[in-house]
Amino acid sequence: MAGVAAAIRELPPRCRDAFLLHRFEDLSYRQIADRLG
Structure with a gap:
């Protein structure tokens, strides 16, 4: 699960x-x- 969280954090905002x-x-x-517009 930590890998998924890390990948999400690396996405553009x-x-x-x-x-x-x-x-x-x-x-x-x-x-x-x-x-989001």
């Missing part, structure tokens, strides 16, 4: 935000796009 919103807040890609 917007990619990391989109990934976390999708996986942990269960937002759709459309909702993520609306939220």
Whole structure:
């Protein structure tokens, strides 16, 4: 699991935000796009 966390930390900030919103807040890609602009 530490390897996954390390890989997530290395993502560019917007990619990391989109990934976390999708996986942990269960937002759709459309909702993520609306939220992140």
